[in-house]
Amino acid sequence: MAKLILTHEVTGLGAAGDVVEVKDGYARNFLLPRGFALTWSKGGEKQVESIKAARVAREHASLEDAQKQAAALSAKPVKLVVKAGETGRLFGTVKQGDVADAVEAAGLGRIDKRKVELPAHIKSVGSYQANVRLHDDVAAVIELDVVAGK
Template identity: 40%
Template sequence: MKVVLTRDLEGYGFFGDVIEVKKGFANNYLIPRGYAVPATEGNVKHVQEVLRQKRRKIEREKKKAEELAKKLEGVVVRVTKPVGEAGKLFGSVTASDVVSALKEQGIEIDRKSVVFPHAIKQVGLYTITIRPHRDVSVEIKLDVKPEEKE
């Protein structure tokens, strides 16, 4: 039986794929759970239209992410944290720290797009990655400074 997948299904295909499966598998598992619909002409056209709309949305998001990446090129983010002996931080630098520091510079990003190579627990200069889209990433400098004691 031919069905059109309405969700990505590991081992079988991705959203919009028309696949051939056994009738019992389709009627007892895929269709009732919403993983697929029968591959009628109308269902195939509907899923293809949804795919086109998703592609356009992804393209718009990618363009916005590329513009953001251009803004971020060459940016140095400064974060001040309380430190103990030998420049060791109390805790570590978090994505929220980076987001708020960028916000002060007029750049808005999502906390989930900040990627650290490792936990940052020392004062110093680091390179971190900002990934606003799965296909777009940019490396920026993170300058961790000790908080001034009064």
């Protein structure tokens, strides 16, 4: 087991500044190469304190921003134009990145694609809902209108 300090939030594992123990392969092949974590050391304890202090300061300011953005996202449906056949079946599927790009194009602000949760694979035109975790305490439901185009 490898002991690591998280530098970014990792779903199902922890937030930035948390000290976690994970299997060696997960640490070596996923967390460390992508920069999501640092190896733990006694000197790293100082980094943990600074990361946690920065996180607390960001969370306080970002909670209010997240609530405002959640209200804006829930109020207006987002139109997603994708390639589709004559029967309405899509060429491919709608992914989290597509939703994040459509939200930004609609002028509703930037969201991280990793925070978008699609309930199922979207493979045909129609209306759908997606959840967005903007903050630990704030989530928004986005109405997606998937239409054929291009």
